[in-house]
Amino acid sequence: MGTHLERYAEPADEARAAMVRVIAAEGGLSDPAWRLAFEEVPRHLFVPYYYVNWAGTYERLWNEDPDPARRERWLRGAYYDGPLATRVRDGELISSSSQPSLMARMLEALEVRYGDDVLEIGAGTGYNAALLCHRLGDEHVTTIDVEPEITESARAHLAAAGYRPAVVTGDGARGCPGRAPFDRIIATCTLPSIPYDWLPQCRPEARILAPLSTGLIALRVRDDSRGRFAEGRFLRTSAYFVPLRGGGAPPEGRSGRLPRRAIENDLFRFLLTLTEGSLDPREALSLWERERRPRRDRFGITVSGRHQWAWLDDPGGPYIWPLGHQAAG
Numbered sequence: 001m002g003t004h005l006e007r008y009a010e011p012a013d014e015a016r017a018a019m020v021r022v023i024a025a026e027g028g029l030s031d032p033a034w035r036l037a038f039e040e041v042p043r044h045l046f047v048p049y050y051y052v053n054w055a056g057t058y059e060r061l062w063n064e065d066p067d068p069a070r071r072e073r074w075l076r077g078a079y080y081d082g083p084l085a086t087r088v089r090d091g092e093l094i095s096s097s098s099q100p101s102l103m104a105r106m107l108e109a110l111e112v113r114y115g116d117d118v119l120e121i122g123a124g125t126g127y128n129a130a131l132l133c134h135r136l137g138d139e140h141v142t143t144i145d146v147e148p149e150i151t152e153s154a155r156a157h158l159a160a161a162g163y164r165p166a167v168v169t170g171d172g173a174r175g176c177p178g179r180a181p182f183d184r185i186i187a188t189c190t191l192p193s194i195p196y197d198w199l200p201q202c203r204p205e206a207r208i209l210a211p212l213s214t215g216l217i218a219l220r221v222r223d224d225s226r227g228r229f230a231e232g233r234f235l236r237t238s239a240y241f242v243p244l245r246g247g248g249a250p251p252e253g254r255s256g257r258l259p260r261r262a263i264e265n266d267l268f269r270f271l272l273t274l275t276e277g278s279l280d281p282r283e284a285l286s287l288w289e290r291e292r293r294p295r296r297d298r299f300g301i302t303v304s305g306r307h308q309w310a311w312l313d314d315p316g317g318p319y320i321w322p323l324g325h326q327a328a329g
Contacts, residue, residue, distance in 0.1 A: 011072075012044050015079035019043075019100060022081050028104040037134040038104060044078040046125035046157045047097055051085040052077070058088050086125055087150065095150055096242055097125045098188060106186065107131060109218055109235060110209050116140060116183035119201070121172035121210070121244070124188055126154035126163075133163040141165035142179045144172045173244060175201045182206060189244040193323045194219070194303045199228050208232075211241045213273040214266070215296040219303065229304040231315060234296040238266060258285055267293055274299065274310050278321035287312070287319065 020029065020038050029035040049062035061074040077084065087095035107128075112118065118132055123145035132141045145151045148169050155167040168176055172187070173195040180201035187210035198208065199221055208219040208230060216239045219232035258281055262268045268288050275284045288294070294312060301308060301323070302315045312319035 011075055012042055012079070015076060016043065019079040019081055023101045023104050026101055028101050028108070031108050033135055034104060034107055034131075037131045038100065041127070041130045041134055042161055043097075043100070043127055044075055045161045046127040046130065046154075047078050047084055047086060048157075049074075049086075050077065050097070051088050053085065058085065058091075093242060095124055095147070097127055098241065102237070102239060103128055103131070105235075105237060106188075106209060106216065106239075107135075109216070110184050110186050111207055112136060112184055117179075117181070118142070118184040118186065119144065119176055119179065119182045121185065121187040122189040122242075123151050123154040123167060126157040126161075126167070128186075128188055129154065129165050129167075130158055130161055130163045133158075133165050138163055138165045142168060142176055142182075144168040144170050144176050146171050173197065177201055185209070187211060187244070188241060190239075190241040191244050194230065194301065194308055196303070196306060199230055199303065202228075202230075211239045212301070214238055214240060214270045215274075215299075217301050219301065226304060229302065231300065231302045233298075233300040236295055236297045238270070238296070258282070262288070265293070267295060270296055271299075274323075275321055278310075278323070291319075 016039065020035065023029050023038065024035065029038060049060055051058035051060055061070060061077060063071065063074055065071050065074065081099060081101050083099045084097040085093050086097055112135060114136065116136060117140050118136060120129055120132065120143040123129065123143040129141055129143040143154065143165060151167050151169045158164065158167065166179055170176065174197045175195070181203045182201055183203050183206050185198055185202065185206065185208045190211045194210070202221040204221065204223055206221040208221065210217055215234040216237060217232060217234050219230040221228065221230045262285055271288050272281060272284050291312065298313055299310060300315060301310050309320050309322045
């Protein structure tokens with residue numbers, strides 16, 4: 001392993017520094033602690049191989065390729081500011097390493113404090129968990145995934161980089177009660193709704209950040225006379241992730257007979273997915289046009305008891321609808 005690390009040390013350092021400069025130039029990594037984490041955690045150790053999609057066919061790049069030019073492509077790609085396909089099964093992507101700039105935005109939006117205990121849903125390559133460990137310490141980080149082969153490789157990647165958080169094989173939709181309570185929960189896979197099992201595993205004022213529809217929802221967990229609930233708004237940014245496995249797949253989108261200008265609009269597709277199962281696509285289009293094509297950050301979600309609903313502008317109305325695919329657990 002030492003020889004392998006030495007072989008790539010200098011070019012990896014240069015590529016990593018360039019990646020950080022790109023993210024910072026786009027407005028990311030304003031928090032010095034997160035910038036230091038991205039500067040020091042070696043992403044290439046977490047993607048010893050990955051797949052590049054060429055016209056529907058996946059090409060594998062890996063760190064031990066006998067061709068030096070292909071090894072160089074692998075290393076450059078490991079520090080490209082884009083997602084990397086890391087596991088493909090029967091032609092279907094089942095795991096990836098997220099775009100670093102999106103990871104940076106999510107980690108900053110998580111608003112961690114030193115001493116916070118964090119649960120990550122979706123272990124992936126282990127890279128995101130390593131960034132959390134760099135910031136908080138290994139003992140404060142738990143990452144979970146339903147696929148044993150994913151947790152096994154994530155654990156190995158983390159150890160190679162010098163990090164040893166709790167890596168758990170299990171259904172992330174049910175959280176990780178054995179490691180609870182948590183101050184923060186971050187998901188790196190798209191959810192159909194917020195799993196109810198997460199809330200009892202949170203401390204009061206915990207923050208949940210998760211991809212839902214094609215956006216990122218940021219929820220604050222609180223207690224009141226009605227009991228435990230969570231509420232918050234979507235961030236403005238778009239987000240596309242591999243769906244959560246084990247907690248039920250999100251429903252298929254239905255465009256109906258809608259105009260092309262709407263179907264091709266990213267903001268409308270977000271609303272269409274968010275209202276699926278609750279609003280007819282034409283009703284969603286009418287709402288979107290009436291409200292002058294609202295951005296994601298005008299929408300929010302409330303989770304209370306065994307119910308959860310999405311809303312526009314105000315959790316109390318007038319535009320409220322139940323999430324079409326209620327969470328199990």
